[in-house]
Amino acid sequence: MLHKQPLAFYSEALAGVDKDELQGKLIVIEGPDSVGRSTQVSRLRAWLEHEGHAVLDTGLARGALAGKGISQAKDGNLLGPITMTLFYATDFADRLENEIIPALRAGFVVLTDRYIFSLMARAIARGEDRAWIERVAGFALVPHAIYYLRAEVRDLVTRVVLGRGSFDHWESGMDMRFGADMHDSFVRYQARVIRALDRMAKRYNFVIVDAAKTPDQIFKELQRSIAKLF
Amino acid sequence: MPLLVPNRYRGKLIVVEGIDGSGKSTQLSLLSQWLRSQRIAVSFSEWNSSPLVRETTRRGKKKNMFTPVTFSLIHATDFADRLERYIIPLMKAGAVVCADRYAYTAFARDVVRGVSRKWVRNLYRFAVRPNLAFYFRVPLEVAIGRILGGRNAIKYYEAGMDLELSRNVEESFRIFQGRILDEYEAMIQEVGFHVIDATGSIEEQQQQMREIVIEQLGENLRNGILRASQGDIDAAQAAARVL
Numbered sequence: 288m289l290h291k292q293p294l295a296f297y298s299e300a301l302a303g304v305d306k307d308e309l310q311g312k313l314i315v316i317e318g319p320d321s322v323g324r325s326t327q328v329s330r331l332r333a334w335l336e337h338e339g340h341a342v343l344d345t346g347l348a349r350g351a352l353a354g355k356g357i358s359q360a361k362d363g364n365l366l367g368p369i370t371m372t373l374f375y376a377t378d379f380a381d382r383l384e385n386e387i388i389p390a391l392r393a394g395f396v397v398l399t400d401r402y403i404f405s406l407m408a409r410a411i412a413r414g415e416d417r418a419w420i421e422r423v424a425g426f427a428l429v430p431h432a433i434y435y436l437r438a439e440v441r442d443l444v445t446r447v448v449l450g451r452g453s454f455d456h457w458e459s460g461m462d463m464r465f466g467a468d469m470h471d472s473f474v475r476y477q478a479r480v481i482r483a484l485d486r487m488a489k490r491y492n493f494v495i496v497d498a499a500k501t502p503d504q505i506f507k508e509l510q511r512s513i514a515k516l517f
Numbered sequence: 518m519p520l521l522v523p524n525r526y527r528g529k530l531i532v533v534e535g536i537d538g539s540g541k542s543t544q545l546s547l548l549s550q551w552l553r554s555q556r557i558a559v560s561f562s563e564w565n566s567s568p569l570v571r572e573t574t575r576r577g578k579k580k581n582m583f584t585p586v587t588f589s590l591i592h593a594t595d596f597a598d599r600l601e602r603y604i605i606p607l608m609k610a611g612a613v614v615c616a617d618r619y620a621y622t623a624f625a626r627d628v629v630r631g632v633s634r635k636w637v638r639n640l641y642r643f644a645v646r647p648n649l650a651f652y653f654r655v656p657l658e659v660a661i662g663r664i665l666g667g668r669n670a671i672k673y674y675e676a677g678m679d680l681e682l683s684r685n686v687e688e689s690f691r692i693f694q695g696r697i698l699d700e701y702e703a704m705i706q707e708v709g710f711h712v713i714d715a716t717g718s719i720e721e722q723q724q725q726m727r728e729i730v731i732e733q734l735g736e737n738l739r740n741g742i743l744r745a746s747q748g749d750i751d752a753a754q755a756a757a758r759v760l
Contacts (some may be wrong), residue, residue, distance in 0.1 A: 300629045302585060326751070352582050356573035365569060367601030369643050370594055374570070377590040384584045415643075422639040426586055 298425030318436030611743030
């Protein structure tokens with residue numbers, strides 16, 4: 288039932304959106320924290336623009352309405368799990384209605400660094416009900432393609448250590464205290480997120496990309512696949 | 518699909534609902550004073566009052582950025598924050614929490630704004646089911662008379678101006694509140710409201726509320742609920758003054 292035509296709504300139609308007006312393409316890059324999504328998004332953007340496409344890139348918590356509020360709430364470490372899920376859902380809806388849909392109407396390629404799937408996976412990892420959050424996010428548009436950069440937890444740990452050099456409170460799920468310290472909590476929390484994303488793969492028609500490959504290899508794989516959408 | 522989660526805490530949850538001008542806040546305040554006079558620990562929670570979300574709501578309202586879906590979601594976020602950080606912990610401690618508006622406000626208002634009944638009911642599925650939910654039924658004209666007599670300006674979203682029902686604020690408010698009233702009326706059975714005739718005198722309404730509270734929660738109010746001795750009250754007030 289979830290394998291719907293691109294740009295249909297999953298389960299809840301948004302008022303005032305005529306699907307036939309949407310001329311653009313909606314492409315989603317999904318995957319856990321530190322998997323290398325943003326690198327790919329910026330390379331894809333440059334490539335697509337070089338090909339002559341107008342591109343909008345967007346990502347979680349970047350919206351005009353709720354982006355700032357979310358980042359302030361996270362600084363205070365005060366967010367309960369349901370509150371966090373709904374705050375992100377608010378931001379997503381704002382970006383969908385005020386950025387993504389207008390861009391699709393104008394014929395843009397919308398390249399989004401994460402979509403409802405990370406939002407749902409984080410909620411599920413925190414023990415919230417899958418059916419609940421799936422219906423809450425049901426007003427999302429079905430993308431033309433969803434690329435899931437899949438990695439094992441140990442690879443994410445390596446990337447965090449070699450990259451930023453420290454574990455992040457939220458990326459470690461420390462709000463839920465999944466482990467005694469940031470490392471242990473990160474390992475358990477990210478494993479839960481990955482499991483939740485894995486379980487969505489078939490249901491939502493993810494294209495799985497092995498994130499253990501080099502960034503160049505991944506980029507070429509994405510390019511080949513995206514080229515077929517035009 | 519179950520509507521709301523049963524309350525499995527020691528404390529109890531009492532909510533009031535109704536359109537603007539139905540007098541529900543006055544009644545809830547009288548009820549809570551009555552409960553306090555019996556040394557029952559009472560806490561209040563108001564709709565749309567979470568400090569976490571306040572800035573975002575303000576930004577959205579000021580710049581008219583809301584759509585029906587984001588309006589609904591930001592109120593659910595506000596509600597979730599109050600529930601997770603305030604209402605549930607207090608009920609765990611055994612308090613009686615009095616809520617001025619609850620999820621039912623969203624069931625009525627957000628549906629009028631254009632989200633589906635099914636979607637908004639699912640959205641609030643995490644909410645704790647109140648032990649008592651009072652609905653203050655009042656004819657539209659009576660409520661409007663109270664509102665227009667009592668203050669100067671109706672705000673943009675309060676009047677439902679985002680729905681473009683009318684360019685006249687008062688007219689828009691009238692249509693908007695009328696539709697909310699219809700939604701409330703339609704959910705009485707579904708959510709199990711205790712209907713209070715809000716055209717009666719303040720005293721009559723309060724008497725009715727107290728009778729229902731005694732009838733429905735009497736046993737719990739005698740046992741189980743957190744009660745304070747006069748010594749506890751004095752100590753708590755002294756501590757609050759120090760802070």
